[in-house]
Amino acid sequence: MxxxxxxxxxxxxALYLAALVYAVMRIIRTDQLTRIERFVWIxxxxxxxxxxxxxxxxxxxHPLGLRAPQIKR
Numbered sequence: 001m002x003x004x005x006x007x008x009x010x011x012x013x014a015l016y017l018a019a020l021v022y023a024v025m026r027i028i029r030t031d032q033l034t035r036i037e038r039f040v041w042i043x044x045x046x047x048x049x050x051x052x053x054x055x056x057x058x059x060x061x062h063p064l065g066l067r068a069p070q071i072k073r
Contacts, residue, residue: 020045023053032061 027033027041041061045052 016049019053019057020049023056027056027061030061037061 023045024042027038027045030038033041041056045056048055
C-alpha cells in the first residue's frame, strides 16, 4: 500500500509540473499580452502554484476584461 501512495504522489506531482510548464509556455506565446502583463502572469502562476494556473486556464489572459495600461511613446 505504501508503494501505491508513492506512485500516486509522483503522478500528481508530474501532472502539476506539466500543467505549470504548459501554463507558462501559453503565457509566453500569447500575443494578447504586453511584456509587463506576461511578467505578472508568470509571476502569479509561480507564486500561487495551485490558483495561478487554474485562473489562467479558466479566465485567460485578461480575466474580467482587466488590462494593464499601456504607455505610448
